[in-house]
Structure formats: C-alpha cells, structure tokens
Amino acid sequence: MTGQAAGSAARHKGWPKPALLYNTMRKRFGFLDWWPGETKDEVLIGAILTQQTSWKNVEKAIANLKNAGAISLRGIARMRKDRIEALIRPSGFYRQKAKRLKETCAYIYRNYGSLDKFFSRDKEALREELLGLNGIGNETADSIILYAAEKPVFVIDEYTRRVMGRVSGIYAGNKSYEEIQDFFEKGLERDVALYKEAHAQFVELGKNYCRAKPLCAGCPLEKICLYGSKIRIGTRPPRTRKHNA
Numbered sequence: 209m210t211g212q213a214a215g216s217a218a219r220h221k222g223w224p225k226p227a228l229l230y231n232t233m234r235k236r237f238g239f240l241d242w243w244p245g246e247t248k249d250e251v252l253i254g255a256i257l258t259q260q261t262s263w264k265n266v267e268k269a270i271a272n273l274k275n276a277g278a279i280s281l282r283g284i285a286r287m288r289k290d291r292i293e294a295l296i297r298p299s300g301f302y303r304q305k306a307k308r309l310k311e312t313c314a315y316i317y318r319n320y321g322s323l324d325k326f327f328s329r330d331k332e333a334l335r336e337e338l339l340g341l342n343g344i345g346n347e348t349a350d351s352i353i354l355y356a357a358e359k360p361v362f363v364i365d366e367y368t369r370r371v372m373g374r375v376s377g378i379y380a381g382n383k384s385y386e387e388i389q390d391f392f393e394k395g396l397e398r399d400v401a402l403y404k405e406a407h408a409q410f411v412e413l414g415k416n417y418c419r420a421k422p423l424c425a426g427c428p429l430e431k432i433c434l435y436g437s438k439i440r441i442g443t444r445p446p447r448t449r450k451h452n453a
C-alpha cells in the first residue's frame with residue numbers, strides 16, 4: 209500500500225468500502241441510468257436549475273425553456289435575464305438562478321463558442337474555471353463535469369454525505385467535500401458510467417430510505433450501516449461522532 213493510500217485508509221477507518229456500498233444498492237435498485245438530458249447544454253442548464261430544489265420542479269423549467277427554443281448555451285446567453293426568470297420560475301430561487309445561468313452560458317459562449325470546446329480541456333482546468341463562476345460550487349461543477357463533459361469525477365451531494373455519516377457513525381458534515389470524494393475515487397475504478405450510476409444510487413437511497421428521518425427497515429444498507437444495525441438489534445442508534453481528523 210502506498211503512503212497516500214495508507215493515509216486515506218486511516219482517515220476513512222470504519223467506513224464500509226465504496227464497492228460494497230455501491231454493489232449492495234445496485235443489487236436492490238437495479239440500473240438507474242439517471243440524469244435525463246438530450247444534449248450537453250441541457251445537462252449543464254439542469255445542473256444549475258437543480259440547486260436547492262427537486263428534479264420535478266426542474267423538469268417544468270426545462271420544458272418552458274424548450275418551448276421557448278432556449279435550451280442551449282447560445283439561447284440562454286442571448287436571452288434577457290427577465291425572460292429567463294419568467295421561464296425558470298418553477299425551479300425556485302429563479303432570480304438567483306437566472307443570473308447564474310445567464311452568466312455561466314454567456315461566459316462559456318463568449319470564450320469558447322461551444323460546450324464541446326469548453327469541455328475539451330482536462331478535468332482539473334475545467335473544474336477550476338467552473339468554480340470561478342458565480343454560484344457554481346463543488347457539487348454543481350462536478351455534476352457538469354461528470355454528466356455533461358463525461359469526465360470521471362465523483363459527485364458528492366447532501367444524500368451521499370448523510371448516508372456516509374450514518375453508515376460510518378462519523379459526522380460526515382465535518383468532512384470536507386474533497387475528503388469524501390477522495391474516499392470514493394480511491395475505492396472505485398475511475399469510470400464515467402460507474403460514477404454516474406453510483407451517484408444515482410445514493411440519490412435513490414436518500415430519497416426513499418435515508419431521509420432526514422431515516423426509514424431503516426428494508427433499506428438495502430441496513431446490515432452494513434452502523435445506524436441501521438443498531439436499530440435492527442433494538443439498541444439506540446449511535447450519536448453521530450464528531451470527527452476532526
């Protein structure tokens with residue numbers, strides 16, 4: 209084991225292996241093939257619209273943009289902000305999101321002309337540039353890189369963070385985004401299709417079982433989850449341990 213891998217293993221002591229988590233969920237939920245989007249432009253637009261809201265609301269906003277013929281980098285870059293606001297209103301936080309959409313699309317369109325050109329650079333450069341744009345954080349940047357640019361980066365969202373906190377008994381909110389991402393990227397083969405599917409599995413688990421109030425009975429991870437197994441044997445679930453390592 210290399211020094212780096214050993215360090216990573218020590219930091220994640222007590223966490224079930226990523227492959228075990230993935231295979232267990234996949235066995236239950238099957239192949240999900242998540243994140244609809246007919247074009248890269250649509251996927252990028254969807255990644256911004258889905259911030260702080262459910263995909264159901266995003267679908268309505270995307271349908272409005274499609275009907276207006278504006279579901280493209282160029283369409284958004286050229287559209288007036290108040291018009292974008294009206295079209296994406298169902299997605300919530302529509303003023304803030306219209307500003308982000310317009311600025312992101314205008315920036316890429318002005319500097320690269322197309323998403324193919326923008327995405328042609330390496331993953332690190334792409335990530336850095338996306339993170340420099342207004343309102344694009346780690347999760348949105350990585351969703352764009354994985355689902356639109358099709359480059360292997362593991363997306364960490366609130367569902368993944370919550371599940372990891374409960375299965376390990378370690379307060380995952382105290383872990384940095386990069387630390388949890390590193391855990392999955394070291395434990396799963398770097399593969400775009402696999403990373404897409406693994407993210408989809410966590411979303412499915414978070415929506416149906418590992419909710420704010422967890423439904424552990426019947427959850428596919430019940431037997432390997434510290435929180436779930438304590439409930440199963442009738443003891444109090446562990447208080448999530450704050451972990452500062």
Ligand code: SF4
Binds near residue numbers: 425433
């Ligand atoms: S067993 Fe309960 S706490 Fe553990 S992942 Fe499933 S729903 Fe969440």
